[in-house]
Amino acid sequence: MIELPKTSRRKFLKNLGYISVGFPMLGFAFLNQDPEMAARVLYNGNLPGSMRNANQINAWLRVMEDGSVKVFSGKVELGQGIRMAICQVAAEELDMELDQVEVHLAETGLTPDEGYTAGSGSVPNSAMSARYAAAMARKKLLELASKKLNTPESELILYNGLVKTKNGSQSMNFAQLLEGAQLEMEVTKPVPVKVKSGYRYVGKAIPRKDIPKMVRAEEIYIQDLRFPGMLHARVLRPAGYQSKLEKLDDSGLGSAVSGLVKTVVNGSFVGVITVREYEAVKAVDFLKKRSQWSESPDFPRQENMYSHLKEIADPPQQIRNDGNVNEANNGISTYQASYTKPYLQHGSIGPGCGIAMFDGDILHIWSHSQGIYPMRRAISGMLKMDQEKIHVISVPGAGCFGHSTADDAAADAAILAMTLPGKHIRVQWSREDEHTWEPYGSSxxxxxxxxxxxxxxxxxxxxxxxxxxxxxxxxxxxxxxxxxxxxxxxxxxxxxxxxxxxxxxxxxxxxxxxxxxxxxxxxxxxxxxxxxxxxxxxxxxxxxxxxxxxxxxxxxxxxxxxxxxxxxxxxxxxxxxxxxxxxxxxxxxxxxxxxxxxxxxxxxxxxxxxxxxxxxxxxxxxxxxxxxxxxxxxxxxxxxxxxxxxxxxxxxxxxxxxxxxxxxxxxxxxxxxxxxxxxxxxxxxxxxxxxxxxxxxxxxxxxxxxxxxxxxxxxxxxxxxxxxxxxxxxxxxxxxxxx
CATH class of the missing domain: 3.30.365.10 (Aldehyde oxidase/xanthine dehydrogenase, molybdopterin binding domain)
Structure with missing residues (x-):
């Protein structure tokens, strides 16, 4: 079973002290420090994309009650190992052990809105934001410790979650320094980051903690997630992209499927909710045979696909034009060739899955989407519901890189959950639906x-x-x-x-x-x-x-x-x-x-x-x-x-x-x-x-x-x-x- 948060977000924010940092920055300059302290350099470079556009202070790093640190990222884990990378850079800058740093990924209302996890951008954006946040947090902790211990910063050592005097007479952990208060500030440049020659973790081959769980087939994916009393659902897909539902005969469905809880019909959207997953499969099969749909137009013949695509294309847009190609071609040998690429599937090993529960006020969604905040905006528009009333938690999916069916499965679950408040509704896509309805990579x-x-x-x-x-x-x-x-x-x-x-x-x-x-x-x-x-x-x-x-x-x-x-x-x-x-x-x-x-x-x-x-x-x-x-x-x-x-x-x-x-x-x-x-x-x-x-x-x-x-x-x-x-x-x- 996937471990879920044991406290509410509101209580978490109210009770815990934290350092929240956001900052403008610009290269590097050397910073002289006591030789017993880890060497630092001053960073004046550009702000990572995830933080550059934030006008207000963002909560990237918080100190917990036991003195450990929790780092927040809006990116999701796709198998790229971003959780461990963020842990490494944060622990490095705070001079902490890796086990003292926990990374919380992608949860609306708690982590930053970092858009999509895409474009090979997790490390340069999210991990670098964590690096600079941790570095500035360290600086502020030292300043605070100097005041509380009545000791110059040059006589303090920060290491493994403690700030102590060099003579060892006094020490405090991070939580004791904060005394439960929130320490919010906008970080000013320059940011003192650790000199690279002093790294303990960055650049090393540190294994991800989730790999052994995968090898042992433990329940880490959304497809494995279960809640007490959870119901299962499937959606009857149209006959084609442009098909509309003309007739649906669901009489006898309750007799054919003993665990039927509810049938939901909204226009051409048809969903069934059952007690057990296999009953949902049976219900969709039953309705498929008793539904009529309008015809969807034929696709072009596959052998004529590329000529068809050229025929329907817009007039060309000039993307780049250096020099003068036409003039330069005079008097030289020219060669040409044409290449094609077909439509490609994501080919997710685990078909799309989404879980939702409407508690009467908040719609909670568990999803393996690659962009939980953007998906929340889309579902908000679909349901005509205030975004703040939608809470999305990222859970890893046995999936892929790209826009797969994760968002669609979450939307399925959201629609159905709104019709049955108080119940967790799990929608699991079939292999056939995954292959035929997913958004492909373009030809x-x-x-x-x-x-x-x-x-x-x-x-x-x-x-x-x-x-x-x-x-x-x-x-x-x-x-x-x-x-x-x-x-x-x-x-x-x-x-x-x-x-x-x-x-x-x-x-x-x-x-x-x-x-x-x-x-x-x-x-x-x-x-x-x-x-x-x-x-x-x-x-x-x-x-x-x-x-x-x-x-x-x-x-x-x-x-x-x-x-x-x-x-x-x-x-x-x-x-x-x-x-x-x-x-x-x-x-x-x-x-x-x-x-x-x-x-x-x-x-x-x-x-x-x-x-x-x-x-x-x-x-x-x-x-x-x-x-x-x-x-x-x-x-x-x-x-x-x-x-x-x-x-x-x-x-x-x-x-x-x-x-x-x-x-x-x-x-x-x-x-x-x-x-x-x-x-x-x-x-x-x-x-x-x-x-x-x-x-x-x-x-x-x-x-x-x-x-x-x-x-x-x-x-x-x-x-x-x-x-x-x-x-x-x-x-x-x-x-x-x-x-």
Whole structure:
């Protein structure tokens, strides 16, 4: 059973003393301190994104009654290990043991509103906010101790939750210093942070505490969460995206399902509440056979999908225009290629789940959403209910990176809970509903054109990308929640979400004097939203495949060709490292090693990936034998955590590249289970070797989406080396290799 809070938020805030800090800051300067104190430097740099926009003081750190510290973050745990990373930086700055610091993640009314856990932003935003909050809290605690102990700060030592005099005559823990009072203040610059050479925890491979629980199959996920007297529910989904309920015959349902508690019908929304989960499954099956729906229009034929998407696209928007591509193309050799990426599922191992309970005043929701505050705003709009009357608690889900069905499952539970006050209502999605109703990652088309001079240097580059939106995450627009489209008073989408994710990384990171990027946005036939790395997986697949083609046309080594077009020393180093790492690899007939590189968003972390594959020339089957990565995320907070993220990203991208594609026919999604939507299984997972380049002097960047983009291209390049077949249309299937 998941352990729930043992006290109310109101009582917690009233009874406990805490330090709440928020601050503007700007580089580093040295701060001289007593040699017995941990060395500190003055930080005057930029405020992390999670705190920069806060005009009022935010509660990031609180001292508990026993003198321990609780740190609050609005980010959620997705398997990226953010809880441990935050614990490390806070314990580091407060000179405490790790066990003295507890991290509380994502609960409305208690933790900061940090939007979504997305974009590899947890470490640079939330963890860095915790770092600076803890550092300033330490400074204030020392000032307070100096007054209470009547001792100069230079004669005090702060360590492991105590402030004591150097002669050992007096000491106080943090709670004793505060005496139950609240210590609120706005932090002024500069902030004294620990010098990096003095770190005890940061940069170390400290294991997450939740991993052993996962291995032992303990109940840590929302799918496992149970409450006394909890009821179970399922929702009858429409026949298609645009179908409306025309008739529902629920007579006899009570006789067929003994544990039926309630049937809820609101427009085309149909939900059933039962005593046991299997009874909810039976009830939905019963109603499915006795319901009539209007027809939903057919999707375009799958084989004509890409031509259809080009036909429905808006006029192009020029995203980047450096130099003069048209003039520079005169008199030089130009090459072009076109690449496609299909719609992709999140493929959550655990289908969406949501739990809600309306106590007559407050609607409590437990969810594995990646943005509990934005989801609260959407549910508030859906129910026309004051946001402050909705309390959302984040619980980990056996899920994925991106906008999955978590928000929709929470909305299901919220609607049903409002009809039955005082009862916890648990909605568990089915595998079929998960696969057919989730918001997919958009299909993409990429047309590339490059011009090379007589020395083999790229002088011109044009990217044309066709894409749908890459984020329709719930927020102020309630129609981003699936249910709102089927209620008696349906909501219509107010916009098309975040279009910029579609051309992310579409402008190569290479030094090219004349470059143009054009985005052609379409409103496609399938429901789409954020999927791990957004458009970068598709754009980098095309760019890095094309770079290999250009290198071959010039008769150059693919890595050396890339290096001649790079000026950033950090980019150069990851490429040199990946080449060095793979130099000793042995290749047999039918095998090849491919390479690819990207800097995520062209502004954050760097990754070079190499993949060793074997291709059976008779069957066309591709086997990934080994994958390597050389990665630079700046300062590393947790070595174990970052490597886990990178390995997972590479494996997921390999599955996308070789297996995954949403399929449809008529008005039905046909990839509705693991047979029709295959993913990598354990026997297919290769050895993965990650080499980190630690740069503690650089800003810390996240790694959740860094390794995905170059992995797909590296596999495509390896397949070409092994088989001589260049595949432009993902996924790379045996049929395409043999065609």
């Amino acid at each position: 993409m088309i990429l047309d590339l054109k490059a011009g090379l001079d007589s020395q083999g240097k790229i002088q011109t580059w044009t990217t044309d990308v066709w894409t749908d939106t890459h984020s329709m995450r719930p927020d102020s627009d309630p129609a981003t929640l699936l249910d709102t489209r089927y209620l008696e008073s349906p909501a219509q989408l107010k916009g098309r979400g975040y279009l910029g994710g579609g051309h992310r990384n579409a402008d190569p990171y290479y030094s090219i004097p004349n470059m143009q990027v054009n985005a052609h946005f379409f409103n496609g036939p399938l429901r789409v939203s954020s999927l791990r790395s957004l458009g970068s997986y598709g754009t980098i697949f095309s760019i890095e495949s094309f770079m290999d083609e250009l290198a071959e046309k010039e008769g150059k080594d693919p890595i050396e060709f890339r290096l001649t077009h790079l000026e950033d020393p950090r980019a150069i180093e990851v490429l040199k490292k990946i080449k060095e790492t793979t130099n000793s690899a042995k290749l047999n007939d039918g095998e090849g090693i491919g390479f690819a590189f990207s800097r995520y968003k062209n502004t954050t972390a760097y990754a070079a990936v190499a993949v060793h594959v074997a291709v059976d020339t008779k069957s066309g089957a591709v086997k990934v034998l080994k994958m390597w990565a050389a990665v630079d995320v700046g300062e590393i907070i947790n070595m174990d955590g970052i490597i886990n993220q990178l390995e997972g990203g590479m494996i997921q991208a390999a599955s996308w590249t070789l297996k995954e594609e949403v399929t449809f026919e008529g008005n039905k999604i046909t990839s509705e289970d693991w047979d029709s939507y295959p993913i990598f299984r354990f026997p297919e997972i290769p050895e993965v070797e990650v080499h980190m380049i630690n740069r503690p002097e650089e800003a810390a960047e996240g790694g959740g989406e860094v390794s995905m983009p170059p992995t797909g291209a590296a596999i495509a390049n390896a397949v070409y080396k092994a088989s001589g077949k260049r595949v432009y249309d993902l996924p790379i299937t045996p049929e395409k290799i043999l065609s």
